[in-house]
Each structure stands twice: as structure tokens, then as C-alpha cells.
Amino acid sequence: MLGDLLSNRDTSGHIVTGGTEANLLAMWTAKKLSKKKNCEIIVPTSAHCSFDKAADLLGIKLCKARLNSRYQVDVADVKRRLNTKTVGIVGVAGTTSLGVVDPIEELSELAVKNELYLHVDAAFGGFVLPFMRELGYKTANFDFILPGVCSVTVDPHKMGLAPIPAGGILFRSEKLKRVAAWNISYLSGGETEQATIVGTRSGASVIAAWAVMKHLGREGYVKVIKRCMRLTLKLAKEIPKISGMSIVAEPSMNVLGLKSDRFAVNKIARELRRKGWAISLFPSHIRIVVMPHVHEDHVERFLGDLEQISTRLRGA
Ligand SMILES: Cc1ncc(COP(=O)(O)O)c(C=O)c1O
Numbered sequence: 581m582l583g584d585l586l587s588n589r590d591t592s593g594h595i596v597t598g599g600t601e602a603n604l605l606a607m608w609t610a611k612k613l614s615k616k617k618n619c620e621i622i623v624p625t626s627a628h629c630s631f632d633k634a635a636d637l638l639g640i641k642l643c644k645a646r647l648n649s650r651y652q653v654d655v656a657d658v659k660r661r662l663n664t665k666t667v668g669i670v671g672v673a674g675t676t677s678l679g680v681v682d683p684i685e686e687l688s689e690l691a692v693k694n695e696l697y698l699h700v701d702a703a704f705g706g707f708v709l710p711f712m713r714e715l716g717y718k719t720a721n722f723d724f725i726l727p728g729v730c731s732v733t734v735d736p737h738k739m740g741l742a743p744i745p746a747g748g749i750l751f752r753s754e755k756l757k758r759v760a761a762w763n764i765s766y767l768s769g770g771e772t773e774q775a776t777i778v779g780t781r782s783g784a785s786v787i788a789a790w791a792v793m794k795h796l797g798r799e800g801y802v803k804v805i806k807r808c809m810r811l812t813l814k815l816a817k818e819i820p821k822i823s824g825m826s827i828v829a830e831p832s833m834n835v836l837g838l839k840s841d842r843f844a845v846n847k848i849a850r851e852l853r854r855k856g857w858a859i860s861l862f863p864s865h866i867r868i869v870v871m872p873h874v875h876e877d878h879v880e881r882f883l884g885d886l887e888q889i890s891t892r893l894r895g896a
Contacts, residue, residue, distance in 0.1 A: 655690065
């Protein structure tokens, strides 16, 4: 059944309200395809909370696979969690907390072997990884080039630089896209289908996302990613030189984790926010996302402020 829907690679999708709706649509499609009443989907513990919301809404049991030492999903643990109720697997290409890319190639092999739906959440990384590759960075495959990938979330309103709201969901084939479609009998003599969760919606986000992509083009995105990565790598090199500060892992994209074995991260976060820095706080680290509006002087000022915070927290 799944094989038929994957054989054609006539990729097709929707602009939706955001990554949350895109991930919900993918989970809905996986559930509808399986026709199982009690179904389970395996996600990495690093998956975005939109999967918890989707599972709750759809009555799916979410099984959380642990991470390996590089913060990627541990494929052996995914394998261990497979059972007769499993209908799908999720991999992330650019995790919310660290920008890590799961081993999607291995997940694809697993999905093909077990006839499971594989969804890739590239909400953030989808507009980063292809351009990193053009710049010569070694990046792993995460998209429809892999035979098991059924759908991919890729949000124009994140690194695609389109105005909010513009999430994106791509299905491997037109047929797969229509699995969760509903016939709307009262419109166009009953020929209208809606395959998104919301009904009537604005076409403005589609036009805006299209206009930004046309304006930037491939070269525009490559230029943006080039600077984001240069500044991310600079932060990754300079932060550990500051007393008490370190990074969680070498960055896979323009997301960096700042940690400390000397100071409480919430104290560092409070000080950084007091100085006007919009950083995110996770249980054991601070996330720094180097977005396209960030310039060299911001990075210099950030490092200076972090140095001051270190001095202050040391009571020096
Ligand atoms: C990996 C990932 N997926 C999904 C989402 C949800 O996206 P949205 O806030 O557009 O619904 C996020 C949000 O940060 C995310 O990082």
C-alpha cells in the first residue's frame, strides 16, 4: 500500500500556518494510511513539541527514542521500539534546541524495510542544509532523494525568510498528499478537496513566500547561509575561551548551544536577557540562533557581554 504511494516522485505540498500544522498533517497522513486503531509513532526525544500536540489530538501513542552522544536519534533505540502498532518514524533535520540532523539515511532504510511512514521535520534546516552543501559543508541527505522519506516539513517563515505565517509541508507524491484530503461537497459542485487542517485561508502567505524565494533565488540564500555559518563558527570558537563558558557540540548549522559547568545556565540567560539578547533557555543550555540579521559587530558585542557576565558571576 505505502509502496504504491511512494513510487511516483511528483512531490507536492502546501503552505500552511507553520511547522506545527505541517507536522500534524504528516502524523494524520501516517495514521490514515495505516488504518490501525491503536497506532504508535517513534520520534526522537529532541522532536519539537508539535508532535506531542499532534499525538494528543490524533490519539496516537508517541514513543520517544533516546539520543546518541552527538544528540542525534539513536537508531538502535528506534529499532528496539518497533512493534506491530508502529505506523511511522520521525527524524529531525535541524533540531529545535541544537540544530542537529538525525541520521535520516538510516531511518529511511528502516522505514523501507518495515513499510513504515517516515516524516522528516526540516522546519528549520530545510532552508539551511541545501545551501550549506553548495558552500562545501559536508551535509547528510535528509530529503526525497532517500527512498523512505514520505513527507518533509520545511518552513518558509523560518530560514526561508518569508513573513509569518508560512509553514510548509511537502509530500513525496501527489497521491500521498491527498491521503488526508476531504471532499468539500458544498463548493464547486462537490469537486473541491481540502487537504489542510484549516479551511478558508489567505493566499497572501503563498504569494509572500513565493516573492521572497524569487527575490533571493538560490544565490541569495547561499549568501545568507554563508554569513550565518561564518558567524556561528566564530561564536563556537570564541565562547570556550571565556572562563566558565563552553559549547554543547560543534554546530551542524546556524544554531549553537552555550553551556557552563561553573555557572547556572538560567543565571547566564537572565544576565544576557538583561543586556537585550534574545536567547532561548533549554534545561541544560542556552540556544543561540544566528539569524540572517546578525552581523559581525553583534557577535563581537555578544562575546564582550558574555565575558563581562563571566567576570561578574565569578565575583571577580
Ligand atoms: C524543528 C521544528 N519543528 C517545528 C516547529 C514548529 O514551528 P511553528 O512554530 O512554525 O509551528 C519548530 C519551531 O521552532 C521547530 O524548531
